[in-house]
Amino acid sequence: MTDGEYNTVGGSMSGSNVTKSAKAARDTCKEMKAEGIIVYTVGFKLDAPTAQATLEQCASASEKFYEATDGDALRSAFRAIAQDIATLRLSE
Numbered sequence: 001m002t003d004g005e006y007n008t009v010g011g012s013m014s015g016s017n018v019t020k021s022a023k024a025a026r027d028t029c030k031e032m033k034a035e036g037i038i039v040y041t042v043g044f045k046l047d048a049p050t051a052q053a054t055l056e057q058c059a060s061a062s063e064k065f066y067e068a069t070d071g072d073a074l075r076s077a078f079r080a081i082a083q084d085i086a087t088l089r090l091s092e
Contacts, residue, residue: 002043005051022054029058040084042066042077 029039041055059065066077
């Protein structure tokens with residue numbers, strides 16, 4: 001879960017550093033998905049279009065991306081993820 005802003009402790013990054021951080025996040029997600037990891041993303045109070053796009057791209061599928069604008073929506077997103085995970089089965 002994130003606001004997707006890619007800021008650092010002590011203050012926000014700006015300009016190209018934000019772009020580099022968002023790209024690094026997308027690259028990490030791509031690598032996880034290539035390894036067969038299912039990636040869920042939850043954005044909370046997303047204000048920046050880049051943040052939403054990054055989280056949508058990071059999710060394994062469009063239905064694995066959740067956007068929450070308040071506490072009720074956030075609880076609903078995590079409930080949906082928990083239900084989805086409960087139906088997953090491990091196989092060799």
